[in-house]
Amino acid sequence: QVELVESGGGLVQAGGSLRLSCAASGVTLNDYAVAWFRQAPGKERELVTSISWRGDTTFTIDSVKGRFTISRDNAKNTAYLQMNSLIPEDTAVYYCAAAWDSRARDVHEFHYWGQGTQVTVSS
Secondary structure (H helix, E strand, O other), X not given: OOEEEEEOOEEEEOOOOEEEEEEEEOOOHHHOEEEEEEEOOOOOOEEEEEEOOOOOOEEEOHHHOOOXXXXXXXXXXXXXXXXXXXXXXXXXXXXXXXXXXXXXXXXXXXXXXEOOEEEEEEX
């Protein structure tokens, strides 16, 4: 059974940092591109950043460029999202997801999903 488990969310003040982890089981994560999505209340789930299976290509939305960094450790079957200089607008449930295609951007292109972890940024 494939499972992606996120951890590391929580409550942080604006300007603070968090590091999210996405641990995979039942699947070899290095066969997949990995992405982080987020969903704020009343909004659609949006892609934040993604990384190719080899880790040599990333995609990041403009609103978090320079603040968020995606990485992966294939030996640990784990991906990470380092979030710095957090702002209240970053408040959302963050999900990790895996896809065959490193060019995947839409939610429907991702095969496996975690249950999400809440990130709340206070002003």
